[in-house]
Amino acid sequence: MPKVIAVIQHNEKEFLDLLDSIDYEIAEIIKYNPKRLNTRYYVGHGKLDKIKEAVKNSNADLVVIDGFLKSSQWFLLEKEIGVPVMDRVRLILEIFASHARSREAMLQVEYARLKYEIPRLRELIHRAKLKEHPGFMAGGEYKVDDYYEMICRRLSRIRKKIEKIKKERYERRKRRRREGYILVGIAGYTNCGKSTLLHALTGKDVIIEGRMFSTLSTRTSKVGKDRILITDTVGFVAGMPPWLIKAFEPTLEEIYESDVVLLLMDGSDDVPLFKKKMDTVMEYISPHIKGALIPVINKIDIANDLDVKKELASHIGEPILISAKNGTGLDELVERIKSEGGLVTEIVLNPSAECFRYIERFGRILSIEYDDSTVVKFQIRRGYLKGLKNVCGTSSGKDALR
Ligand SMILES: Nc1nc2c(ncn2[C@@H]2O[C@H](COP(=O)(O)OP(=O)(O)OP(=O)(O)O)[C@@H](O)[C@H]2O)c(=O)[nH]1
Ligand SMILES: [Mg+2]
Structure with a gap:
């Protein structure tokens, strides 16, 4: 050690x-x-x-x-x-590398590590050329440049593989949506109990540990007899630079592209830490989320100051209190998922191309009629209504969406 x-x-x-x-x-x-x-x-x-x-x-x-x-x-x-x-980023990368098991996680970790190496390698090349780092030059000056080139080539190869994984995952989500599943993603700080919640709702065996970043890849499983698919994935920690988050995009898209996102928080943290972690995760995920976001406070079996934490979480939405460990609040959580994931029928008049794409992507078109105007009738999950209003509301108000 x-x-x-x-x-x-x-x-x-x-x-x-x-x-x-x-x-x-x-x-x-x-x-x-x-x-x-x-x-x-x-x-x-x-x-x-x-x-x-x-x-x-x-x-x-x-x-x-x-x-x-x-x-x-x-x-x-x-x-x-x-x-x-x-430094902190390098430490996070080392933890990721030592916990990565699936091919996808290993690929993403390798990508992130190479990204981290590049500016450092540039520094070495710069110093070597200034003759400040003679040992590094022992193998010949051009070897350093070659190594740098090799890293860039490897990065581009991995990027292609990652793009392929993203595409496969996109198609799989599309298929699952067509089959009528509500897609639910669990987002949260590392160690807040995401895998414990997945296990509690689905019975699926997953790694549950007190240490950070036990989970690096995604695990999707069905909730009982309901047509709900829930996905557990990598957690967040403060100080993850954007390129590191980007390296995990195929994995994180499972959350970003979910119909319902559960923002899971560790209720056993003290209030300042609770708030800090909540803000950190929101900063990472909120620009990407399309569907409904439900704040969920976990570990209430060992939590204090729940009223204050509920108040903090209510800025995001009406929070649900659970203990993934002993099962408290899970029925209510499933009911809420069903409600946010429930289908509603909507009509939009003369949709813009962007609006139409949104409907095609997250909803199901029932009919398109042309008269004086184009009338598109479609079904969509309730959680998307807010996003739909943003995308399909007209400049003259929200009349286009009825
Ligand atoms: N007391 C209590 N402990 C819990 C609860 N939920 C999870 N834990 C504990 O919290 C620790 C972390 O749980 P995990 O489910 O592995 O957390 P995670 O969010 O998946 O963590 P990473 O994958 O490492 O990001 C474990 O020791 C769990 O037993 C709960 O409701 N109550
Ligand atoms: Mg986990």
């Missing part, structure tokens, strides 16, 4: 949990103030000396910093400290 020096800021518990979920042995914890950063080394000189001393004293293999290092900072820190240095 690698021995690490953890350099952490105030959010100490979460970072230590992240380290714990990858089985690193923490040799020493050093705290730093994120408000007092050094542009050259990220941490101040005093802190840097402390880290160097800690590495020497404990013979550590690795330094992990809860922050985001620029390529030049990473380079200079490794040079100064003499052992590999990881």
Whole structure:
């Protein structure tokens, strides 16, 4: 097990949990103030000396910093400290890599890792050309450029494979919609109980663990006898850069493109943490969601201050309180899913191309009549009505949609 020096800021518990979920042995914890950063080394000189001393004293293999290092900072820190240095993003990637099991998850993780490597590799090339990193040049100057080229080629090959997976998943969702299933996605911070909820609603065996990022790929299963398909997938954590989220797009689209999205929250967190995680997940998902969004507060068997948390969640929608572990509130949750996923019949007059595409994609056209105007009659799940109004409402008001 690698021995690490953890350099952490105030959010100490979460970072230590992240380290714990990858089985690193923490040799020493050093705290730093994120408000007092050094542009050259990220941490101040005093802190840097402390880290160097800690590495020497404990013979550590690795330094992990809860922050985001620029390529030049990473380079200079490794040079100064003499052992590999990881930042928060790199740590998340390492956890993903060690937990990835399915081909799809491995592909996405590899893509994300290469994306992470590119600016660092550029830094090495830059330094090598300045002759600041002679060891790196030992194999010949052009090898570095070749390696860089190889990474770019590999990235483009993986991108193609990822596009193929996205297409397959899109077709599968379309087929399931045609078969009359309500597609439900569980979105939430890592460790909030997504897999436990999937198991509680479907009986399907899934990995349920106290550690973070146990689930990296998707798992879709049927809820009892109802025509409801529920999907559990990778969770979120604060500080995931956009390109990392993008790498997981095929997986996350299962949530974005669901008819009903459950925003699952851990009710056992204290109020500030509850709010922080809720805001983090909303920031990631809200621009992409098309269907209904239901806030669900989990772990109420061990939760405090539920009234405050309900109030916070009510900004998103009427929250449902559950315990996925002991089954409380699950009937109500299924009823709500059925209600949001219920079919309604609507009519739209003279739809724009965008409006028509929306209806084709999420609804089912019943008839199209041409008279003075074009009248499109269709069925759609209730959860899409809001999106439908946004897309199909006319500039002269909402009269086009009746
Ligand atoms: N007390 C209590 N614990 C729960 C409840 N739901 C989940 N847990 C626990 O929370 C931990 C995480 O559960 P998971 O279902 O693995 O969470 P997840 O969101 O799938 O986590 P990742 O896949 O790692 O992102 C486990 O230890 C569960 O036993 C609940 O309702 N009550
Ligand atoms: Mg899980």
